[in-house]
Amino acid sequence: CTHYLFIVVVAVNSTLLTINAGDYIFYTDWAWTSFVVFSISQTLMLVVGACYYLTFTGVPGTATYYALIMTVYTWVAKGAWFALGYPYDFIVTPVWLPSAMLLDLAYWATKKNKHSLILFGGVMCGMSLPLFNMVNLITVADPLETAFKYPRPTLPPYMTPIEPAVGKFYNSPVALGAGAGAVLSVTMAALGCKLNTW
DSSP states (O other): OHHHHHHHHHHHHHHHHHHHHTOHHHHHHHTHHHHHHHHHHHHHHHHHHHHHHHHHHOOTTHHHHHHHHHHHHHHHHHHHHHHTTOOTTSSOSOTHHHHHHHHHHHHHHTTSOHHHIIIIIHHHHHHHHHHHHHHHHHHSOOHHHHHHHSOOSOOOGGGOOOOOOTTTSOSOHHHHHHHHHHHHHHHHHHHHHHGGGO
């Protein structure tokens, strides 16, 4: 029971991170800073749950199935936001699926070698998700346009708009997210595998 409960908890938290990443007011204000932060956070949530689930079942393909669970949860949650007047096309693309497929590939190609999954799979997943996330953002509604089209009636103090920090700190948000994600994902992949030794 604990195993499946963990899977559900991680998938739900991944969904919540995605909803935050789709918050167009926050995204507009912080621009590439939020892109990097949310790309890394979603990578880590994906890799820890997928590696846990993958090594728990021992069946290549389980990581992709786990990413599909995250995607469906997100579609349902964003559908609820759509009912509240938010644009449904902001972030609903299943960006985790290709990265999860790389985890499965690393596990399968190395004949279910857990250490190869941690090292190779973690690096590939961490480097790929920011790239897929950027492709995703290119295909959806422009955040700035969306922010003006769907203004919020009230904002809490911590969400007060500030001058967008576009290009001031990061020349390449994809490279920064991929670099940090590649390093951190190895650690989280190891944690996901270690959790099966409870």
